[in-house]
Amino acid sequence: MKIKLESLQHQTDALAAIDEAFSGMDTESNDPAANYIYANPLIKNRYNDKANIDIKMETGTGKTYVYTRMMYDLHQKYGLFKFIIAVPSPSIKEGTRSFISSSYAKQHFSEFYENTRVRLNVINAGDFSARSGRRNFPAQLSEFVEATRQNSNQIEVMLVNQGMLHSKSMHRNDYDQTLLGGETSPIRAIAATRPVVIIDEPHRFPRGKKFYEDIEEMKPQLIVRFGATFPETTSGQGKSKLTRVDYYRERPQFNLDAVDSFNQGLVKGIDVDYPDIPEEKANNLYKVKQVKAKELILSKGSKEYSLGVGENLVDVDPGFEGNITYAGGTDRELSNGLALVKDMKLIPGTFAQSYQKEIISQALDCHFKAEEENFLRPNSDDNAPKIKTLSLFFIDSISSFRAENHNKGWLAKLFEDLLKEKLQSLITRYELAIGDREKEYCSFLQATLKSLQSEHQVVYAGYFSKDRGSSDADIQAGVEDILSNKEKLLSFKDKDGNWLTRRFLFSKWTLREGWDNPNVFTIAKLRTSGSEISKIQEVGRGLRLPVDETGHRLNQDEWQSRLSFLIGYDERDFAQKLVGEINDDSPVKLNQEELTDDMIRLIVLAKQKIDPNFNKVQLLDDLDAHNVITRSNKFKDDVELGGRTLSGYKALCQLYPEIEQQTKVAKDKVRDKNSKDTTTVKLRKHNWQQLKNLWQQLAKRQMIKFDxxxxxxxxxxxxxxxxxxxxxxxxxxxxxxxxxxxxxxxxxxxxxxxxxxxxxxxxxxxxxxxxxxxxxxxxxxxxxxxxxxxxxxxxxxxxxxxxxxxxxxxxxxxxxxxxxxxxxxSYSYEPLEFSASTSIYNAKKQEFVDSVPSNVLGIYQSNSTSDEKYLYDRPPLRYDSADPELKILKRSYGPNISVFGKLPKKAIKIPRFDNGTTTPDFIFKIKHGTESIYLVIETKAENMRLGDEEIHIIQQKYFDQLKGSGVYYRMATSEQEVHDLIDKLENGKLN
Known part of the structure; x- marks a missing residue:
């Protein structure tokens, strides 16, 4: 398969922002070196932060595409032809190299920039090695520096990682040859080319630190930084200490933040899993108090435990299984490879191999659930292209995966055993399939199992820093697939029609940043990363939207793809932190005390998408008319809005929901167990008033009297x-x-x-x-x-x-x-003399409440036309079942129905003989001659759920004593049955 790059709107918007922010060219320069053929033409505001630009794009939204196309743009428009791309790590460098040099990228950009090509020069460790006793420049450095403007159709790009850029080789000046006729230092020769520098992952190149100083030594005319995270800078001291993000020009010239990326469906949604442990074990945790080269100090409560190098954690707590010692040294690691940092929490129960086994097992379950959906493409055309499914495992110990002499470690053996079990189970199921696509999937599974059982399996692979230069052919093949062969990993078959089964990848955070593959659907962390790195960065390897087997990238409208992210119990608050980090990324900070200029700007821009004439004056006039703000734009304390008293900020959110929609991630994007539905539904008070006499009776408490x-x-x-x-x-x-x-x-x-x-x-x-x-x-x-x-x-x-x-x-x-x-x-109800409040009625004030939480009316919602008889404002309708509840709500009722609606949970609180309370589902007020009667309905599906009959008996017994008040109670299975009950009541035929 061949990946097909597409020009996406948010990427072209970024390019337009760069073009607008570019300061232009110095066409009237008196600099005698202006026409120096080895260097870029002169840029206005060169060597100055006035020229530099920041482009903020969330992980997985294609910043590499944008800065590659930017180089083509700047070359075509201004003749700039020498660019340096600085990246933090070799793995990011390899990902960038793979993209720019790929045939699919070259073909794509040739459609926009005919006859223009990029010559990519990659500087790697070892390129400066002395040969034959002479110290020479690498050929790729010489080619970049000494290329001239005379080849007007060629762009020269040098790609280098920060370690290489900071090395002595780049800064020394004792080489046995020269560049540009006299330069003996690589860094000075590069500076002579007046380059444009692109920084990828700018938070790894903070200003004032050594790696940024290396950038400055290259004397770039212009720096363009691309990243999801930018460095921070601190000024002042004590209480006046201020920390802010360090942007060129005080702000990014283009800002595709995390909230927009998730809410607009530009990245995958995320599910989080973790294996639970008993409360007693969860509370048995140790904190890293100090971590030194020769000593590790743990604390638990007021007690401290000191371990020297080589001493075993099991001596501190038997729960630390697996013969784990403190390795110490500069890496500050345990013997299992876990890097330690101050304040890190260690839970002994999570160190057991059985615990990691469960994470792997659950990860495989998630993988095959996604793989079946992606391969079979259910509910779609039978010919819909398949999607290759990949999974990524981050582990703490390389030796657990790859033991000495390239043998399999215990973790690799465990993984193979679990994978074989799941493959055999799936094969047994699909061997009986009759559909062509199911048969094809069975063949894919069988090929996977066969490879796994062979001497040189090609189902899973690992990439670790020590793998570079390995002599083992299997290891190198795996590394090559992970780092370079993106199209192969995304393909199902090779050119000979054989299945390509590689889809499980292992690493020790080496692939944490920069590396990406769009079809990663599961990421499993078998141990904490050891430091408080960005949660978005941790999930970032799986955020990119997938491509199908034809190379087409699917958007969220075409395929609802999600990333399963598995973590340990010690990180069970991961989803909550991730949601917070996404929301914190919003450029507009919501102020609940006053309406800020940023908040005004956000609302106006959002409204202008629908009404181009909407402006700030209209917004302020509307808020003033609703008495929301003071003349100084402070929010008022008590605002009457729609029959409710709200704070000014809450009133703003009611009038202009855009303010929170654009600054908070949507609930379904990161599935978090702590998320709650906090939306409310307003009552139509005039309709509820028609039920007040009845509710004064229903508010009376009842006592259960047993035999x-x-x-x-x-x-x-x-x-x-x-x-x-x-x-x-x-x-x-x-x-x-x-x-x-x-x-x-x-x-x-x-x-x-x-x-x-x-x-x-x-x-x-x-x-x-x-x-x-x-x-x-x-x-x-x-x-x-x-x-x-x-x-x-x-x-x-x-x-x-x-x-x-x-x-x-x-x-x-x-x-x-x-x-x-x-x-x-064996019981009866005995009325008491006092009333009590419920979810719908305030007994003390003897009045109905203004609103109720939406989830007490139902977990689902549906838009519908308004009905003046309904008990709540609509749309949307809230309901718990499509049949019969939704059908009952959507049905039109005759003129004898005064009001009707769904009752919230705990609206009546009928005591149950088996503890707790219950409330029926619907109420109707029906005109019957000169009187009014009430029909109360408990609904159930035709396949009655467990407990429905008991609830019916309880409610029937309760309402039997109220028949003299004109209340009739029934259970119904369909909206037609409800209609028939109403008809009988209207005609006096219901006993």
Whole structure:
């Protein structure tokens, strides 16, 4: 396959911004060297920050494409022909080299710049090695420096990483040859060419530091920095200390920030997974207090533990499995390769091989879930091109992957075993397939397994710093595929029609920045990165949108691709931090005290996309009319808006939601278990007032009165539950892998979480705590429970491992279920003399609330035309099921229906005999002659969910006592059934 580059709008916008910011050429210069043929023409404001430009583009949005095309543009328009690209690391350098020299990039740019080509000169370590006793310049350096303007169709580019740029070889002046007729120092010869310097990843080249000084020594006329992150600078001291981002010209000339990148679908969305561990183990953590070359000091609470080089962590805590020692030295690492930094947290339970095994296993599950979707392309044309799926593993120990003499380490062996198991399982499933695409996928899986079982497998590969120059052919082939053969990694077959099965890649942060492959769908971190690097940078290797087998890059409208990111328990707040980092990247900081100029500018620009005539004056007039701001643009404290009292800032967000939409990442872009739906739905007070007389009755509290025989029934049920003859109640428990995601429909969100066991020691809990919770949740006497537990444990051969949270849950659930069966008809409601507030009604004020959280009405939403009889402002409608709830809400009702609507959760709070409360789903007020009657509905799908019947019995018993108030209660399975009930009530035929 051949990658097909496309000119994307945000990239052409960046190029336009560069063109506008470019200061121009000095055409009337009196400098006698202006026409020096070895150097660039003279730029206005050269050697000055007035000329320099910053372009901010989020990871994965194509900054390499933009700066490559920028070189073509500046050459075509101004004759500039000597450019230096400075990158932080060799891996980034290799990625840049691969892109610029690729056939697909050359073909793409030839469409815009006919007959113009780039000659790329890459400076690598070892290029300056002395030969035959003479110290000569590398050929690529000589070619760059001594190229002239006479070849008007050629652009000279030198690519160098910061380590090479800072080396003695670039700065010494004792070479046995000269450049430009007299220069003996490479750095001075480069400076003579008056280059334009492009800095990739500018946060790695902060001003005032050694690597930026190397840039300055090349005396660039113009510097253009491209990056997602820029260096910071600090001024002042103490309380007046100020930290700001260090931009040329005080701001980037183009800013595609993280919020825009995620919200506009320019990068993949992200799911985060981590394996859970018991609370007791999670709280058993150590902090790195000091890390020195010869000593490591850990702290836990007030205690400190000192380890010298070679001393074992297991002596501090037995949970540090695997014979891990402190290696010390300049790298400050453990023997497993984990780099340590001050304040880093170490949880012993996460060092077990079984823990890393679960992360790998879960990563493979994520990989094959994505791979099946990408290969089979469900719900699309049968001929839709396939998408190759890659996964990336970051590990802490190279030796665990690649042992001595190029043998496989324990981690590689473990990975192979897990991969073989999953492949065999999938093959068994797809061998019975009848569809052509499924058969093709089965063949791909079989080829993968066959390669994995061969002597020289080509399914997975690693790239580590020590791999450079390795003599092992398999290692070099893998490194070449990872660093250089992007098209091969994205292809399914070679030129002979054989499957290309390489798709699992391993590294030790060597590929953290710069390297990219658009089809990485899973990233697994088997250990923390050891430092607080950018969370966006960590996920950045998998953010780029994928390409299919034809080389076409898919946008989010064509294929909803997501990145699965697996981490350890010690980083379980990763998603929350990532969301915060994305939001912090917004150039506009929201001020809840006053309306700033930046906030005004943001709103105006957003509104002008719809109304080009909208301006600042209109905005301020509107806010003034709604009494939101003072004359000095301060927000007022209490603003009446839509029947509610809000702060001025909240009122602004209600009137102009664009302000938060453009400064915060959308909920579905990073799925975070802590995300909550905070949107509200406004009540139509005039409609609710028609229900006020009824609600004053419903607000009266009710007490459940049980029959006298229930205590005897409870003991009978308890003895039956504890006599677990089938071993379904008393079970053993192991830790679990937790998968969390925030699932959204339109603008609403809810959390979905799944769990699975993994192999390690059994989990248990304190027996006293076990009994206490059991007594609280069942209302059974502790003495009775203790006697029953003693009998049960004896039956289980005195194995106390059965005393755990799962057993506790089973006992509580089984008891409550069986006891509830006996209680269904053994109680009655007894009204009390006081009222209580609910989600919809303030009993103290005797009035309805102004609004309710949207999620108490339903987790889904749908736009619909307005109905004046509905209880809430709409659109959108909120609902929990498409059938029957949504159909009921969308149906048109006759003139006898006064008001109708969905009841929020906890709107009535009917007490349940099995604890908790319940509320029906719908209410209708119906005109019947001169009177009004009420129909209350509990809905259920035709496949009744567990507990629906119990809820129906509870609610029926409750509303039976209110029939004299004109209230009728029914359960309904369809909107037609609701319509029939209304019809019967209107005609007096419903008893």
């Amino acid at each position: 006298p025989s229930v205590n005897q029934d409870a003991e009978i049920v308890a003895r039956n539950v504890f006599n677990d003859s089938n071993n379904n109640v008393f079970v053993l428990q192991r830790p679990q892998m937790v998968h969390q995601e925030v699932v959204t429909e339109d603008s609403s969100a809810f959390v979905r979480e799944t769990q699975a066991d993994y192999i390690t020691e059994y989990l248990t809990m304190n027996y006293g705590k076990f009994l206490k919770i059991l007594a609280q949740q069942t209302d059974l006497p502790v003495n009775l429970l203790n006697n029953l537990m003693i009998q049960a444990i004896k039956r289980l051969r005195n194995d106390t491992n059965y005393i755990n949270e799962k057993t506790l849950g089973n006992l509580i659930r089984n008891f409550n279920n069986q006891f509830s069966e006996r209680l269904k008809t």
